[in-house]
Amino acid sequence: MATGIVISVVEKLYAVLHSEELREICSMFGYDSELDDLKMTVFTIKSVLLDAECKQQELTHGGRDYIERLKDAVYDVDDLLDEFNTMVQKTKGMKGGKISKKVRRFFSRSNQFLVAYNMSHEIKNLRSKLDKIAKDRQQFGFSDVYVPLKRREETMSFASEDNIIGRETDKEAIVGMLIGDSECSNNVDFVTIVGIGGLGKTALAQLVYNDSKIEKAFDLRLWVCVSDDFVMEKIFQKMLGGKDGSKIEELQREVRKLIQGKRYLLVLDDVWSESRDEWDNLKSFLNLGGTGSRVMVTSRSKKVARVAGDNLMYELKGLSEENSWNLFKRLAFEQGKEPMNSVDRFFDIGKEIVKKCVNVPLSIRVVGSMLYDQDESKWLSLKSANLMEIGEGDDSIMPILKYSYYHLTPALKSCFSYCALFSKDFVINKQLLIRLWLAQGCLENPHDCRSEEDVGEEYFSILLHRCFFQDTIKNICGEIKFCKMHDLIHDLALEVAGKETITCDSLREKFDKRIRHLSFTVNGDNLLASTCTQLSEMKKLRTFFRTAEWQSRNLFELNLTIICSHLRQLRVLHLGRCISDTLPDTVGNLFHLRYLDLSENMSLKVLPNSITKLLNLLVLNLDFTGVTELPHDIRKLVNLRHLSVTYCSYLRHMPPGLDTLTSLHMLTTFVAGDETCNQRDIGKLRDLRALVNLRDELTIKFNDNFSCDVAEYEEVELIRMAPLKQLTIVFSEQGAAIHETLLTGLQPHCRLLAISIEEYRGLKLPLWMESLTISLPHLVRIYLVNFNCLTILPSLSQLRHLKSLMLEGISNVEFMESDGVVVPSENQVTFFPSLEELQLHELPKLKGWWREETSRVTGNADASSVVVPSFPCLRELALKSCPHLTVFPSCPKLISVELFDCHEALSLLENKTAVPNNPTTGLVLHLKNLTIDNVGALDCLFGESLGCIQQLSIDGFQEESLSNVVEKYARHISSVEIMDLRDCPNLKSLSGVVKHLTSLQNLTISDCENLELANNEQGVNVTSWKSLHLLSSLTLDSLPKLSNLPKGFQYLTSLEYLDIDSCENLEALPEWLNCLTSLQNLLIGCCDKVKSLPEAISHIPSLKTLDLSWAGEDLKKRCRKPDGEDWPKICHIPHISFKKIKMSVSYLKELKGEETEEGSEMNHG
Structure with missing residues (x-):
């Protein structure tokens, strides 16, 4: 039985139960002893809940029901005490003397003595209810003595290499780390293999341990399965072959004798200890070995690797898709091969099942073994089953994953289980997550100078290091902003959260009324009306969280009154993109509320003053709203910790x-x-x-x-x-x-x-x-x-840590540095030692970096007298609207360049007069991404130093043809994988271009009003499109002269994505469309002359998505189910969209900002 975050609720109750105010109220009516009994009962309940969590695999139906009743009672006590705490806060807001006088004055006003009596009486009743439930624990086998962990089976050093697939590269990498030269001053280095449960860390360690190179390299090899017993005495016993009964001094002598002077390899498998003291004690003893000794550690915690030291950490990932399938085949099919009969059917089902296993060997082994010698019905059953429910006992997936969960403290368990609120593959904002934890009371009160936010940062760091989070995105300051959860870890979160947390990712007719935390991840327009009306009945709800990407208001704006009037126990209320223009006054009734998010409601101009009644409010998010002012009485929100009003332009x-x-x-x-x-x-x-x-x-x-x-x-x-x-x-x-x-x-x-x-x-x-x-x-x-x-900028080149610099709209600056060129001496900081990103936009008078360097290039100074530094770390450069800039320092490590409206003679200075053998000497050699409006400037900029470009964007090109430039730079352009042609108004032809793009995978052509791609295009042989044999994505946007798709497109047999948008003169799609045998996604928008679809579309079995959201109404009508004339042609396509949708403002803004800083391409929720 999963306990979810109720453990944190129990922990928080202690602080309230020990408050002087509560004792004073109870003593007014002689209920002091009731309060003391309640404290003891809550202590017992905590132990029972933790015990139940460990025993959930063995729980009977009655046991599960008992725990649910216990949790309900705990939440009821929490609600009552929170109500009491709110009342006390009101008294503290009054002017007056001591607390006791304030309390009595408060209750005497408006004849509220009865309120105090009722509250005391409620405490007595709830204590009796809790007592009765707690006493029933033994009936269901629960104990108030918590035994936290279940031991894993002991591992051993031997493993059959034939049973391990896809780890050859990993093995060679770790072998290299173990036998390679060490920079460590100690005799022993530590190498740590880290990853989530089920990836095969132990199996990989076994492969390495038994490798022939390892056997030859080490005099002695030892294997110790540590698990929870990180005790020197037990480790020494296992190193000595399981010797038992000896004192620690004797064990130390024998181990010293065993390893002294020998080059040994010690494997410490399944280590959990993150204690630096324990590690330091062990490491000091293990250094007695000979030079070149190694300790290989396997762990689920990155902190273990950090504490062990030496920074030799190997983070193990999942198998490749190919190896995942090979492993599955070996286990699911006889002799590891698909059966000759019905190959396609089993192949497709098996592929779907393997996809659910997310490349984790443990999952694949469990599922593959179960499917061996089974018929198709069993395969179909597992295809639709929850992966966590597959297998039995120790052979299932969940116990392995849960072992990581058992090692968490109760507070961390609550924090992790709350992550079930997010859908799979959701990109989690770290600060948002910490504030949600704060709102739900998951963060322990710090007993030092730290804040609860600091505790949240610590909890996040622990969960990250223990592999509960992954795929982090950092900002330019090096701080983690976003992360994700592995699919299996997400399944674990759902399991431990239990039924009290629901992520609504599909249409539901009925919700359990006992749900405490609810998030919507679907478009609100697609929710059943009955789903929304159910909200009024979900009175126990503590979280209402909206995570949908798409803007939708229809149903939600109709039910805001229901939410604010009936869901009185809410702690978290997320109403982003849900409000038409007003928030009901009844929001002030939600006095339990800690977190209120009203972001992305631009029509919301005024907040009701009743919002200032929310005395417990900790977080108020008004980003991207139209509010013109904040409530005058906002000073009443004395507990407010986070007030966000980013992009509130009307404030x-x-x-x-x-x-x-x-x-x-x-x-x-x-x-x-x-x-x-x-x-x-x-x-x-x-x-x-x-x-x-x-x-x-x-x-x-x-x-x-x-x-x-x-x-x-x-x-x-x-x-x-x-x-x-x-x-x-x-x-x-x-x-x-x-x-x-x-x-x-x-x-x-x-x-x-x-x-x-x-x-x-x-x-x-x-x-x-x-x-x-x-x-x-x-x-x-x-x-x-x-x-x-x-007119003069501050000197910036000596800032040691500066990574990103943007200067925009600085109209009167001619030179970046007011001083002359300075070559750093031995004791000085080098020129921009850390700068990685530089943007110079709209500097119309800028001529160069230094006056002397510019004069040298223009012939007005002695070149030998000037030594020009270069940017040692610069990777991204953007120069826009700097028309007088003709010279620029060398950037030997540039990867990405953007140039717009710059001088056609702009050149990068080569650092020839710098110190000999200086590694920064030279021009651009590593350039991968280039965005430029004048391709004719490539000669001055790069000459022959232009590298092998992978991404090329030509934006604002004014010539009629690209052929001359392409021919000249053919060897560089042949490596281009992504190409964008945008806003090239005079471009008429792609003659001489297509044949050189042999590596192209993604092509976008947009806003080229004179470009013809007709079948008889000048100089373009139809078969030249065969050169684009790798092209998988093609977008054609705003091409008014496109009347038909070129016949050469039929050779694009790798094309998976085709988007045709705003091509107003396109008359029809061709009948050869079925030649695009790999096509999976077809989008047609704003092409009103396209009235129907060709018959050929019915012969593209690979097609999975047809998007007609922005297509003409005539075409939509013909394609609608069931009577549209073209419906029979497209009925085989799984996903067909007719609805216009719009992405949220913050999603676009946030994602754009983080991609700029980290280059991430993750989808954000």
């Missing part, structure tokens, strides 16, 4: 009283006051001074007509806010005369990692900006935008 000012919200840890934006408003109704920037806990990011935005009280800005003292990591300051055009004074007063703390300043109109910068190497030495990112009056 005119902040409310008064923000300085009283001293619990705030995050305030994304502060809008400086508007003089046109009543000054009593607006917050002052000096209010920030009281918010000493602010962390992460802060934007200060000066609206037009902002108040110009300079003294106020000097009082802000951002320099005191050490936890702040990112600061953005956005000035307005008005008040430009005091911009310099304002910026002087807004100096941040020296630990700041990222700074952005926009719309600055000062003639010069304050001192702290002119000396960033001293004032902000840890900067990782700098964005300066629209500095129209500035």
